Each structure stands twice: as C-alpha cells, then as structure tokens.
Amino acid sequence: MAITASRGTRAAKSTRIRGRGAINSHSPAHRHDGRLAWVLIAPALVGFVVFFLYPTLRGIYLSFTDFKVLTPPTFTGFDNFVRLFGDQVFWSSLGVTVYFVLLSVVFGMTISLVTAVVLHRLTSNTVVRGIIILPFLISGVVAATTWSWMLDSQLGVVNMLIEQLTGEPILFLGSRAWAIPSIAMISVWKSMGYNAIIIFAGLQTIPPTIYEAGRIDGANEVQMFRRLTLPLLRPILAMVLVLTVIGSFQVFDIVAVTTKGGPANASNVLQMYIYDKAFGQFDFGYGATMSLALFAMLIIITFLQMRLMRASESDTN
Amino acid sequence: MRTRRLIPALAVLALAAPLAACSAGGGGGDSAGGTVNWWTWDEKQAVSYKECLAGFEEENPGVTVNISQYGVDDYFTKLTAGFVAGNAPDAFQNSVQFFDAYAKQGQLEPLDDYISKSDYDLGVFNVGVENWKYTDGKQYALPLDWAASAIYFNEDMVTQAGYTADDIASMTWNPDDGGTFDQIATHLTIDENGVRGDEPGFDKTKVATYGVGNLGTEDYIGQTTWNPFISTTGWKIGDPAAWATQFRYDDPEFIKTMDWVRGLSDRGIAPKLGEFTIGDTEQLGSGKVAMSSGGSWSASTFAQLPGLEVGIAPTVLGPDGTTRSMMSNSNGNEIWAGSKNKDNAWKWISYMGSEDCQTKAALQSGSFFPSIPGAMDAVAADQLSKGVDLGVFVDAAKNGWIYPAYPSANGSEMGTTIQPLMEAFFTHERDDDVFPEMAATSKEILAG
The missing domain is CATH 3.40.190.10 (Periplasmic binding protein-like II)
Structure with missing residues (x-):
C-alpha cells in the first residue's frame, strides 16, 4: 500500500510539473494570459467590491456613528452599541424574530420533507411538481395581501370555516397570541414548495440499491426513512435549514403587509424595526448597528448549524 | 493582437455602461435651463396638475415642467436618496410627517423671500398655511390640498x-x-x-x-x-x-x-x-x-x-x-434647497397655488380638496352634479370647524x-x- 501511495504521489507530482510547464506564462503564447484573466474576472470583482465589500465596510463604520443620512456622519464610538444593549424594543424584536424563525423552521422543514417524500414515492408527474413550487413564485406582497383577506376575522374565508366548526372566529393577524404563528404559516406556505423540490432532488440522488438492501435486511418503511433516507439527505437538509433560518431572520414583506409589527409590537420582527429606524426615522447609524448585530448573529448561527450537521460531509461515500 | 486589445476595451465598456446608466435620469439637481422637475406620490394629482402645464408654460416661455409620480411606499425613500445623491427634484409634494426631518437637515428652501419678491398672497389659502411654518418662523411650503x-x-x-x-x-x-x-x-x-x-x-x-x-x-x-x-x-x-x-x-x-x-x-x-x-x-x-x-x-x-x-x-x-x-392636515408644495433651478421652481409652485390651476387640477379628478376656497367651491359643485355631496366639508372650512394638524418634531x-x-x-x-x-x-x- 505504501509503495502504491508513494508511486501515486510521485505520479501526481510529475503531472503537476508537466502541467505547470504546459501553461507556463513566460512562454510567448501565454505572456498576456494573466492580464486577460484579470480583465475577465474584473466584472465579478468590481461587482463584489462595489456591491458587497464596500457597503459592508461602510455599514460597519456607520454603526459607530450618528448618521442621519442628509448630514455627514459623526463618530460616536460605542454609543450605538451601549444603546442597543439597553433598547427593550430591540430585544423584544429579537425574541419575536427567534419565535418566528423557530416556527418557520420546524413546521417548514417538516412539511417540506413530508411533501418531498410523498412526491418521490407517489408521483413522477412534472405538472404536480410544478404546482407544488407555485406559491414560491408568487410575490411576497401578493401572498401576504391575499392571506390577510382570507384570514380576516369578519369577512375571510378561513374564519368562515372556523366559525362554522367552533362558533368563534380567530383574530389571526389582530391578536398578540396569533400574529406570529399566522405570519409563520404564510411564510411556510410560500417557501414550502421550493424547499420540497430541493429535498426531492436530494432524494433522487439516493441509489435505489440502498433501499433494496434495506428491504432484504427486513427494514420496514419507517425504519428505512429514519435509518437510510434521513442520514443520506443530511447535506441537503443542512442546506435547506441554513437557507430557511437566514431567510426567516430576514422576514420583512409579509410582516409589513399584514400587521406592520402590531398589535402592540407583537410581530415587530427585527428587520421591521431596523427598517423603521433607518428609513422611517433616518437614524441610519443605529440602524447599521442593529444590522451588524443581526449579521454577527447569523454568522454564528450558520457556523454552528454547519458544524453540528456536518453539512459538508455526506454519508453516501 | 487586435482581438486581444479589443477584449479589455469591451470589458471596460461593459463595466462603464451600467454605471453611466446609473448616473443618467437624474432629477432636479441636474436640471438645467428651464426644466422644473416636480414630484408627487399621488397618481391622481400627477395627472390632475398636467391640466395646468399649458397655462404655466404660456405664462413662462422657455420654462417646462416635468411631473413624476412614485408610489407613496417608495416616495420618501427615493426623495431622501435624491437629497443624498444630489439629484432630488426641484420642487415636490411633502407630508407634514417629514417636514421636521427635512427642514432640520437643511433640505428645504424657505419661501419667504420668494413670496415677498413676487408679491404672492398667502391669504389666497383658507387652510394649510400654518401647517408649514417651521420653528424659525419661516414658511417652507405652500399648501397643496387639505383634508378633514x-x-x-x-x-x-x-x-x-x-x-x-x-x-x-x-x-x-x-x-x-x-x-x-x-x-x-x-x-x-x-x-x-x-x-x-x-x-x-x-x-x-x-x-x-x-x-x-x-x-x-x-x-x-x-x-x-x-x-x-x-x-x-x-x-x-x-x-x-x-x-x-x-x-x-x-x-x-x-x-x-x-x-x-x-x-x-x-x-x-x-x-x-x-x-x-x-x-x-x-x-x-x-x-x-x-x-x-x-x-x-x-x-x-x-x-x-x-x-x-x-x-x-x-x-x-x-x-x-x-x-x-x-x-x-395639508400636504405641502416645497422647493429643494439644493436645486439649481429655484426661481423657476418657485414660478411653478406659485402657479400651482393659484385659483385657476387649483380649480383645473381638482376638477380633473375630484380626489383632493384645494386649499383655495373658490377652487373648493367649484369642486364641491362638480362633485354634487356627480352625486357626491361634499357640503359637509365646505361648511367645515367656512364655519371654522376645522383646526390645523400642527407640525411637531x-x-x-x-x-x-x-x-x-x-x-x-x-x-x-x-x-x-x-x-x-x-x-x-x-x-x-x-x-x-
């Protein structure tokens, strides 16, 4: 084995050497390749610097300033961060957002997974798959407006059904208890199809021979789902989870259309609060501070998720 | 070799084109000569005030007006971005909610000098003038409409x-x-x-x-x-x-x-x-x-x-x-302090604040109440002929039932x-x- 490995390494080295020689930039034919390479990556690089790197660095700088947008920023050190720690509305908004994320992730992942498995097992019809993804294609504002009409406690079709069953309507978007669960339901409805299709694609990568082996070993459907399907889907589920968590933390349009953060801040998610501070009250410095805090939280959460779920590894190897 | 030289040139062009596009289509800051850019968030007023363009341009040869309308959800964000970028409109409709923020940061042009130089009579309005006086005692807008x-x-x-x-x-x-x-x-x-x-x-x-x-x-x-x-x-x-x-x-x-x-x-x-x-x-x-x-x-x-x-x-x-x-409450008609076309902007907003223009514009849509009593009477009569009795609001203005929504910080x-x-x-x-x-x-x- 050692000999084989050594031979392999030597072979690789010689390939690399040959390879380097083959694209030697000093040869007359490739003398200008470096310049051309820079030119070709320039659009992406400029886009990255102008639309990502500079705004991020500028945002970090502004979070240390008092910036009302129409007058130059004034450096205030850690004042905004001290204010952030004492801002009850910020912490309450963070709590509301985390509650929303939990509901969206738990119900969103479960429903998407079940839908994907059902699709995988029962149909190969592309029309059905197309219909499943339809809510994702609808604009968030349109979905939120339509749902707010359907959930209206006096005139909405959902409450008409509920009233016939229970005799009592539910103030879905107008009560403290129901506001966030209702918004999470709309969000799950909208994103479920997209997530289901991604998971469905993951299911298609699992070789049928694995299930055949499972059946030969006497495993039933539930056991095969738990012991085979779920572990093999882990990288896909990890990706869907990370995307759902980040997307849920950034929820804005559904809240802005349905409740505007009410009643009494019950659905005042962090993005809503940041938007109001920055664009409503022109307090861009403090808005940048809150955005930076959210950015840091998302990085930590995503990192933990990736580590805990070993997202970059697959059990298929 | 030609091809090789051409590639960088095309790449530069590809990069420059969108940037050039970004800088095009500016607002008032760039408006030269006689073009006045005016913004409103109300799509009905945007159409209504076009009724006044012919009369205005006849009275002011060489001055043209470009009316733009943006949905109210984006309007103030776009306006603020215009202030920052230096291409805000020369004149615009404003809500009293943003009066303090804009005035405090020096974005609004005081109108007192224009009013006195042109002998404009603020008494033509029966509502709304008080809403647009700032803490420095200066008048920053002419009332565009009123509501009760x-x-x-x-x-x-x-x-x-x-x-x-x-x-x-x-x-x-x-x-x-x-x-x-x-x-x-x-x-x-x-x-x-x-x-x-x-x-x-x-x-x-x-x-x-x-x-x-x-x-x-x-x-x-x-x-x-x-x-x-x-x-x-x-x-x-x-x-x-x-x-x-x-x-x-x-x-x-x-x-x-x-x-x-x-x-x-x-x-x-x-x-x-x-x-x-x-x-x-x-x-x-x-x-x-x-x-x-x-x-x-x-x-x-x-x-x-x-x-x-x-x-x-x-x-x-x-x-x-x-x-x-x-x-x-009354929305205001204001001039941007950074405009390069302030005199013409004043000509336009003061023309909008005339009974003739207010009547023409308000009759066009019937969606807003002019702040000038004569124009309001004309709108009420027109709406009555269409089956909408606005007598309550006419009485409210005449009988002193209304009081101004005073501005606050x-x-x-x-x-x-x-x-x-x-x-x-x-x-x-x-x-x-x-x-x-x-x-x-x-x-x-x-x-x-």
Whole structure:
C-alpha cells in the first residue's frame, strides 16, 4: 500500500510539473494570459467590491456613528452599541424574530420533507411538481395581501370555516397570541414548495440499491426513512435549514403587509424595526448597528448549524 | 493582437455602461435651463396638475415642467436618496410627517423671500398655511390640498333603525356617556339573531352589524377616529399647539375619552382592534358596519360603493352642544434647497397655488380638496352634479370647524413609539397607566 501511495504521489507530482510547464506564462503564447484573466474576472470583482465589500465596510463604520443620512456622519464610538444593549424594543424584536424563525423552521422543514417524500414515492408527474413550487413564485406582497383577506376575522374565508366548526372566529393577524404563528404559516406556505423540490432532488440522488438492501435486511418503511433516507439527505437538509433560518431572520414583506409589527409590537420582527429606524426615522447609524448585530448573529448561527450537521460531509461515500 | 486589445476595451465598456446608466435620469439637481422637475406620490394629482402645464408654460416661455409620480411606499425613500445623491427634484409634494426631518437637515428652501419678491398672497389659502411654518418662523411650503373627517353612514340601516340623516348630522357626544352618538350607535348595532344593541338579549359576541367602525388607534393623533370627539372638549394634542414640547395624553379628559372608545368595542358596539383587516369603505360596503368615522379623501370612494346609499354627516357636536372639531392636515408644495433651478421652481409652485390651476387640477379628478376656497367651491359643485355631496366639508372650512394638524418634531419616531402603546391599551394589555407613560415618552421624542 505504501509503495502504491508513494508511486501515486510521485505520479501526481510529475503531472503537476508537466502541467505547470504546459501553461507556463513566460512562454510567448501565454505572456498576456494573466492580464486577460484579470480583465475577465474584473466584472465579478468590481461587482463584489462595489456591491458587497464596500457597503459592508461602510455599514460597519456607520454603526459607530450618528448618521442621519442628509448630514455627514459623526463618530460616536460605542454609543450605538451601549444603546442597543439597553433598547427593550430591540430585544423584544429579537425574541419575536427567534419565535418566528423557530416556527418557520420546524413546521417548514417538516412539511417540506413530508411533501418531498410523498412526491418521490407517489408521483413522477412534472405538472404536480410544478404546482407544488407555485406559491414560491408568487410575490411576497401578493401572498401576504391575499392571506390577510382570507384570514380576516369578519369577512375571510378561513374564519368562515372556523366559525362554522367552533362558533368563534380567530383574530389571526389582530391578536398578540396569533400574529406570529399566522405570519409563520404564510411564510411556510410560500417557501414550502421550493424547499420540497430541493429535498426531492436530494432524494433522487439516493441509489435505489440502498433501499433494496434495506428491504432484504427486513427494514420496514419507517425504519428505512429514519435509518437510510434521513442520514443520506443530511447535506441537503443542512442546506435547506441554513437557507430557511437566514431567510426567516430576514422576514420583512409579509410582516409589513399584514400587521406592520402590531398589535402592540407583537410581530415587530427585527428587520421591521431596523427598517423603521433607518428609513422611517433616518437614524441610519443605529440602524447599521442593529444590522451588524443581526449579521454577527447569523454568522454564528450558520457556523454552528454547519458544524453540528456536518453539512459538508455526506454519508453516501 | 487586435482581438486581444479589443477584449479589455469591451470589458471596460461593459463595466462603464451600467454605471453611466446609473448616473443618467437624474432629477432636479441636474436640471438645467428651464426644466422644473416636480414630484408627487399621488397618481391622481400627477395627472390632475398636467391640466395646468399649458397655462404655466404660456405664462413662462422657455420654462417646462416635468411631473413624476412614485408610489407613496417608495416616495420618501427615493426623495431622501435624491437629497443624498444630489439629484432630488426641484420642487415636490411633502407630508407634514417629514417636514421636521427635512427642514432640520437643511433640505428645504424657505419661501419667504420668494413670496415677498413676487408679491404672492398667502391669504389666497383658507387652510394649510400654518401647517408649514417651521420653528424659525419661516414658511417652507405652500399648501397643496387639505383634508378633514366626517361620519359616513349606511342610509338604509339608519332609516330601518328609525333615524333620519338629520339625526346623524346632529349627534352630540361627551366623554361621560357618549351622548346621542353612543345611543344611536348602540341602536344601529344588531347581533346575528336580529337583536339590537340596546335591546334585552343582545349577544355582543355574535354581532352581525356594528353601529360604528373602530374608533381605536390608527395613528398617534387619531385624526379620523378619536380626535374629532375629544377635540370638541377643547383638548388639543400639542402643548403648545405648534411645535409642541409635549403631547397631552395624560389629560383626565383624554383618558376618559379613551376609556369610552375602548368600552364601545367591549360592549360589541364597535369592532375590536384587528377584527377587520380591510379598510373603512369595505367595512361599510359589506354591511358589517353602519357608521364609520373617516377621512374626507374617502368621500368619492364611499359614493361609488355599488348598491349602497352612503350619507355624509359632519363629526359630532361636543359637550356644549355647539362645537364641532375636525383636525385638518395639508400636504405641502416645497422647493429643494439644493436645486439649481429655484426661481423657476418657485414660478411653478406659485402657479400651482393659484385659483385657476387649483380649480383645473381638482376638477380633473375630484380626489383632493384645494386649499383655495373658490377652487373648493367649484369642486364641491362638480362633485354634487356627480352625486357626491361634499357640503359637509365646505361648511367645515367656512364655519371654522376645522383646526390645523400642527407640525411637531420627529413625527415618524412618535408614530412607531406611541402606536404600540395605544394598541396595548385597546387590546387590554395595559390600562389607564399607559397614558402618563405615553405623555412622558412623547416629551422625550419631541425634545430629541
């Protein structure tokens, strides 16, 4: 084995050497390749610097300033961060957002997974798959407006059904208890199809021979789902989870259309609060501070998720 | 070799083209010569004021006007971006909510010199001038329009309940028992078994028709909801009225009024907060509500409700039996301090502030009330011929029932801070203890 490995390494080295020689930039034919390479990556690089790197660095700088947008920023050190720690509305908004994320992730992942498995097992019809993804294609504002009409406690079709069953309507978007669960339901409805299709694609990568082996070993459907399907889907589920968590933390349009953060801040998610501070009250410095805090939280959460779920590894190897 | 030289050139061109596109299409900052850029968020006013263009351009040869309209949700963000980028419009429509923020940061041009140089008479307006005076005593806008509130009612429901339009127009109110307004609203309320709100056996949990729409929170000034009631007692929100240093939320009369408003929902006479997600016209149109306290801007929409006769009555008479009170807000027509075309911008906004232009524009759509009495009369007559009686609002302006929505500092922060507290009160999360907190908070925000 050692000999084989050594031979392999030597072979690789010689390939690399040959390879380097083959694209030697000093040869007359490739003398200008470096310049051309820079030119070709320039659009992406400029886009990255102008639309990502500079705004991020500028945002970090502004979070240390008092910036009302129409007058130059004034450096205030850690004042905004001290204010952030004492801002009850910020912490309450963070709590509301985390509650929303939990509901969206738990119900969103479960429903998407079940839908994907059902699709995988029962149909190969592309029309059905197309219909499943339809809510994702609808604009968030349109979905939120339509749902707010359907959930209206006096005139909405959902409450008409509920009233016939229970005799009592539910103030879905107008009560403290129901506001966030209702918004999470709309969000799950909208994103479920997209997530289901991604998971469905993951299911298609699992070789049928694995299930055949499972059946030969006497495993039933539930056991095969738990012991085979779920572990093999882990990288896909990890990706869907990370995307759902980040997307849920950034929820804005559904809240802005349905409740505007009410009643009494019950659905005042962090993005809503940041938007109001920055664009409503022109307090861009403090808005940048809150955005930076959210950015840091998302990085930590995503990192933990990736580590805990070993997202970059697959059990298929 | 040619190809190799061509690639970098094309790449540079590809990069430069979008950047060039970004810098094109600027607003007023770039406008040279005689083009005045004017912005509004109201699509109807954008069309209406085009009626004035021919007359203006005839009076001012060489000066042209470019009218742009952006949806209200994006309007102020776009305007602010224009200030920052230096390409804001030369003149624009503004809301009093953003007056302080823009004036404080030097974005608005004071109009006093233009007014005196051109002998422009501010007396041509009967409402709105006071709304646009800043703390430095200078005038920063000409009023573009004005608005007030009224009580809209379902005529059939009122008749079936045994009332006439005159009964609705002469309703009295006081903070102790709600006066005849409370009695009428209670009688107009019907539960699912057909029992009226003032009859034995009324089930407040199963209301088919509410006597009145929600008078609870909408905004921190309650312009179309609780304000026309409490202000008949002499209470006004600001202390002092213009550029207040505190809002009088802790006044005992105010607290008593809020308790009465909340009681209407508790008794099943008005819907609870959040019960409807639709607007007041839809509530009245669906037959779920018999009366609604709403803005004057809704008059033509109410009149167009299919299969429904909607009456318009003035707001209630106060405890003294004679006082009516409606808060009137006016949008302003302003000049950007950074404009390179201020003189022509002044020519345009002062032309818009003429009776001739206001009449032409307001008649075109009938969607807004001009601040000039002659133009308002023309609009009222025109709307009457179309079946919409605006007499209530004409009377309100002429009889002094309206009072200005005075500007105050940090309107946006006030809204987002006070509204949740109001909502907490109306949903019974908090009680009367919320009002001293609201007064103290408003003081801090107004000082900020």
